Amino acid sequence: MAITSYTAQELMVAVAAREISDGDLVFVGMRLPILAFGVARNTHAPSARGLFELGLMRDQPAASFLATMGDPPNVVSALWATRMSNTMALMAQGEVDLGFIGGAEVDRFGNLNTSYVGDPSRPAVKLPGSGGGADIAILSRRWVTLMSHEKRRLVDRVSFVTSPGYGDGSPGWRRRNGLHGGGPAAVVTTKCVLRFPPDGGEAYLASVHPGVSEEEVRAETGWSLKSAPDLAQTPAPSDAELSWIRRLDPDGHWTQ
C-alpha cells in the first residue's frame, strides 16, 4: 500500500539519498544525511560507503538510532575505526565522491556561512563554526547542503564564507583559487531543490516539492531566483525510501 503522507524532512532525506550513486564514498556528516546514507545503501546504492570525520568508515547504517556520528552503534561493525586525519587524507586525494554539509545560511553562489552573522569582530550571532564543513566544501568531489527554507537563510550573499561554494560566482572561481573539489551540486530545502550550472555559478530552481508553489519559494528566497527551463516537481519519497527512513529514525527525532 502506498504511503501518502510524509514530512518535509522525510522528503529532504529521500532527495539527499538520491544524490548518492552506487559505489560512492560519502562524507556523511550529521542528522538528515546519516539517514540519507542508510536509505541509499538499502535502495539504489548497495555498494556505497560512508566516511565519518571523527574516524569511521562503514557500509550498513548503524543498527540503532544515532543522535551523533560518535554514538557507539556507529562503531559496531564499522569497516574502519581510525583517526580523523586519515579520513581527511582520503578526501584530500579526491577519494570522496559526495559530502553533506549542514548550513545556517547559503547564498546564490552556494557559499555557506556557519560562523558569524554580521561583522565577525562584533557579530549579531555567533554560530558554532565550520566543524568539517569547510574541508568538505573544498576537498570533496561534489557536495550537497540541506536546510530549512527561510528568507534569512537563503541570502543574496553570505556575510562570512565558512565553506566556499562558487565564491563570487565568476566562471572558474574555484579553479582560480586552488580549490580541489567540484563544489556544491544541490541545495535541498524544505520547499525545493536548487542546483548549479555544470561549471558553477548561480543557483537555480530545479524542482519544487509537492504542495509548494514557485511563488512561495521565491517569497522565501533572498535573491531573484532563476528557474530551470524544465522546472519539475520533486518526486515524492517512495515507499521503500519512507520505510527505511522510519526504520532509521523510529521516533521521528530528525524527521517529524
Place this chain on the structure above:
Amino acid sequence: MTIRDAVERFVPDGSSVVMGACLEPLIPFAAGHELIRQRRRDLTLIGPISDSLFDQLVGAGCVARIVAAWVGNVSEGLGHCYRRAVEKGIPRRIEVRDHSNFSVSLALWAAAWNVPYLPTVTLLGSDILRTNPTIERVDGLVHVQAVKPDVAILHVQRADAAGRAHAWGPMGLAEEAGLAAARVILTAEELVGDEVTLSDPNRILLPETKVVAVVHEPGGAHPSPVQGHWRRDHAFYRDYAERSRSEDGFNQWLTEWVLAVPDREAYLARLDLDPLRVQQPRLSVPVDYGDN
C-alpha cells in the same frame, strides 16, 4: 591521583588545554568540571568540535581564547554560553581563532613534528583565512601554524598506572593532541595492570613519557559515550541546551551539576545510570604477539 590533584598540579591559570579530541565520544567532562570548580582563569581551549564542554567552561568564565572548529551542542545546536560570550562579553570577552576540523589536526601535527606550520589546500577560499591570524595563504597553499598545547586531557577506556592507555573507537585527533602537548592527563574508566596494556602494545595510544597523571574516573566522560561502557545521554544534552539558553538558567545548571558537586562520584550518584550502561559486550578477537 585524583582529578582534583591532577588539575591543581598540571593545569595552572593561563594554560592551553586540548579536550574533546575524539569529537563526540570520550569527552573528559569530569576534568572540565574540576577546572570550573578550581576556578581556573584565562585558559585557551583547543579542540575539533566541542559537544557542550567548551560552552560550559566559557559560561563559567574560565576561558580567554578558543582554538576550535566548532563550539556548540551537537545533537541540539547552538552553544548559548559561547554566543553570549562572543556577542555580549558575558561573562567575559573571549578571543576566537576559527579553524576547520582538518586545520586543527594539522596545527597539532605541526606542533607534534616540531615544525612552524604545515601546508594544505583546505581552507582555500574560506573567510577563516580572514579572521584567524595563524592561518594564512602563501603561494597558492594554506599554511596552518603549529598549535602547541600545554596539556592534553584525554578520557580512555583503560590505562595502567604508568600512563599506558588503551582507547578504541574513532580517535579523532587524540594522537596528535597527545604528541603535541607538553604533558598529558589521562582519565580512565578502568585502571588496569600492565599485563593488560602490554599484552597489546599496538593499542597503546601515546608514549608513556608524555603522561603526567593517570586518574581512575569511571563515568568521567558522561554525558558523552564511551565505546563498550556508556551510551550517549541525549536527554542530558537536551536539558543543558534548554537551561543554558539564559544566563540565569546556565548558572543554576552550573551550581546543580558542577559547583555544588564535590566530585564525579557524587555527580554520578545523581543520575539514573542503568539505562546508560552498555549491556552487551562485543569482544574483539585477540591478536597473537608471539614470539617469546
